[in-house]
Amino acid sequence: MSTAEFESVQTLEEQMVESAAPRDLAMDARNLSVWFGKRKVLEGVNIAFPERTCTALIGPSGCGKSTFIRTLNRLHELIPGAALAGSVLYEGKDIYDADIDPVHIRLKIGMVFQKPNPFPSMTIRGNVLSGLKLSGMKRDDHDAIVESTLTSAGLWNEVKDRLDHAAGDLSGGQQQRLVIARALAVEPNVLLMDEPCSALDPASTLKIEETIRELSKNVTIIIVTHNMQQAVRVSDHTAFFLAAENEPGHVVEQGLTTEIFSNPKDQRTLDYVNGRFG
């Protein structure tokens, strides 16, 4: 390899670092502003989500974190009066382009909600496989999928003997892990989690956090959380959202989780992560 070639490779890497080359990114929100009717709830959000990392979105209630992640898999537009400007890149393309099918986007960018929502009429096994059925995916290895996703979600040992029981019989924490397994069964590239542990006890929370750590080796995870310790435990990057009274929310500061929590640049971030407001 000649020196010239070596240098050019170097420059390319440098460029990638500097220009946030989409190749490295699972998703990239660019200058995203969001409205409900006339009310602007988010302004100019720029966050890049590198592949196979976990990013935590923190901030007080009502600052637009949940709204933001709902724009990332096109659930936002289902709310009447919703509007949006800016772009969200996934695999280098804007997911809001006219020729993009939102069904495909939601298949590739899964979501776990605050309240566990297993389908009550289905069994545990049926819930795990429901995504395959709903999205029309054809797979033969159903048993293998059930076992591997439930194992990834940290639930396999607890339910392996009662896969044909109703999902409603499970506890809240188990239900939440079941819907995580359900989301994983369709093999998403990105998993959005909107306060997945806020209704759970510490033991279930710990299990789900382990699950998230494990999953983020293969899947890009974006998690909204009100729990500072949780953000520190599970995430690589953190973005801090804030909304002044009657102002749209925006990102005050973002960076490596260790930086945000130990050495934030903004006074408001320092106050928030130390529990002095919010």
Added chain:
Amino acid sequence: MTILFSEQTSEESAAQKPLHPWRKKPRKFTISVALAVVVPFLVVLALLLYSNIPGALVMVIVYLPLQLLAAGITAVYNRGVRSIGDSMIVVLAIGATVFSLVILMSVLLSLVVRGIGALSAHFLYQNSVYINPSTPLEYGGIGHAMVGTFLILLIASIIAVPIGIATAVYITDVRGRAVPYVRFFVQAMSGVPSVVAGLFILTIAVSTGAFNQSAFAGGLAYAILMLPTVARTAEEVLKLVPDDLRTGALALGSTRARVVLQVVIPAARTGIITAILLGIARVIGETAPLLLAAGNNDGTVLNPFDQAVSSIPVYIFNNVALPYPDAVTRAWGSALALMILVAVLFTLARVLGRGRVGKY
């Protein structure tokens, strides 16, 4: 790992306009959908104009399959094989909606066409004393029947609405031992034919001499028919109120009666109003019970206990089959008036029921 974040651009984003990118469609999508709508339409138009096949047949055996096919092809062309089901459901849903609207509109239209000749101010408030079937339309009206119908509905509502809602509360909130039986009987009662309700009141109230044929007797017969509809609909809407609200109120030290009156029913208010409206809609056109229990009268009767009273359904029944064109027009006119009355009543109830606070 290096973080790859771009700079914030706040001046730029403050100037952004709200957009709806999900409403944008690619050009080929717009064109193909337009084709899928226009082509079947033109084919059917041609068939209707240049062939002798009956129109209804063309719609069912040509238009619907053709439209489904066109929608399917468009769906596959734009979004792949998986979206066929989506497009079929959209076509069938729109088709069914249009179909029911067409039927509804043709009913309304025939009412308007045949009845509009009778409608005038005096038709709505004058009564039919001194009017016989051959009297021209310049004289007489259905004021007496409007007053009668209104009185009967009022009496029926006063009886059936509280009992119906109380029955629903018994099922959803009191949850007594008899719930399964009550529910069964309410269900069975909704199958009572209206003529049976009329006969029942006729035999137990009118023939025994307890009451005359009157607005009150008619109201009783209507109440029997209204009750199960109100009770069942109210039960459904009360069931929709989450139990969290009930436990929340109980945890504040509320008695069960207060939970129902101040939390559950207010939360279900729009639904309760719907239950009442459905009850009224169930009975408003019923003729048989009134023929038997309320009778007929050419004059206006305001006393609900005194004597037989006219009502719009009975007026229509008595006039529509007469061999005098003006009498028939009067019958259609009063049917039209009844429809308008229903529309006004329902709009009024909806407006009154619109609350400023949230509800289920």
